Amino acid sequence: MKRYTTYLFDFDYTLADSSKGIVLCFRHVLNLHGYTGITDEEIKRTIGKTLEESFSILTEVTDADTLAAYKKEYVKAADQHMTVNTFLFPETLSVLTQLKKDGARIGIISTKYRYRIMELLSQKLPAQFLDIIVGGEDVKTPKPSPEGLLFAIEHLSVPKEETLYIGDSTVDAETAQAAGVDFMGVLHGATTRSELEAYPHVGIAPDLTLLTE
Template identity: 25%
Template sequence: MIPQAVIFDLDGTLIDSAPSLHRAAAETMKTLGHRPPSRAEVESFVGDGVGMLVARCLAAAGAPADAEDAVRVFRQIYDADPLTGVFVMDGAREILAALTARGIRLGLCTNKPLAPTRTILTGLALGPFDAVVAGDSLPQRKPDPAPLRHAVALLGVAPAQAAYVGDSHVDAETAVAAEMRYLHVEGGYLSKPLPPGTTRCRSLSGALAELFDD
């Protein structure tokens, strides 16, 4: 069944933000006097929000777990320039345009805070989206299903009429908890096994074909 709304994750799904996240994480750790993480480490830490990203960087450096101060430093560095090095994933503009042309409503559900999310969407001219739910839009963050359910409500459809497109185990777990169809796009920030039966797509163009395969 072709959905009435499609909601996307951002990092690793529509954009590759690893360069900017790695730069901010490395500068944060250097500022605090700790070992900066490698890009591969940062990519494996992405998906659970800024707090967990920073906490994992501290743990990897063997540093005291003073995440509150480290998060403040990270946000100052990252929010000042979340765009450098970021690029749109292959097929992202095409899938958004194709869905819009079919009259399908578009949503975004990310654990990234709203301010840098807006900066990135504007800077890359990505969208427009009918609903945007960010990591600080609600008290809960993915994999809690509340943000995804909130996005569906903003789009005015039932969960059974929507699909979620993501790239990580966090996205998959969120969709399962929200009882929503999930399409997993390879090539993002997958660091843990996916739930059994997950629909895998090799690319965003593959996800588009899967969505229209009724």
């Protein structure tokens, strides 16, 4: 694969498996409001979208105030359960370490809150290892808007053609396309290879190791 100077990653289902915590928190809110027929797989299929979008998909609720209330309940549950139920994929640390050793800049662009990402990664990576983290609280328009990705590129002062965005979902693929940067899909999540292949990409791989091969 072509070498880039900057590698920007999605978080959930790309660098880490937080599905256990996500399902637990969604299940908590859904059960509170009587939604008992929703499967874990249906919840996992919404990972990568905003909480409001996910709850709307799962419950068919469209009222903004109701969705905001569900989000607030989710965040409260996540403060207790998310980090302890989130695990980096086996190759994540070695791939990130090798890219950094090779002189690349590394960042994360996610709909997940930045503080929650930092809470986990501060236990796994040296301080200042990542060059930038853009979380859901840092943008006005979430992915697939390119806002967060373009902000990172501008902040790091790197050319788009030297930047690769890596993610697991069609939302990530759309984000890269909208930003005008190359995209690599990783098959850690619930999105299939054929779904990712519908978007421009430089590679689709079972895991992150392709980045250092």
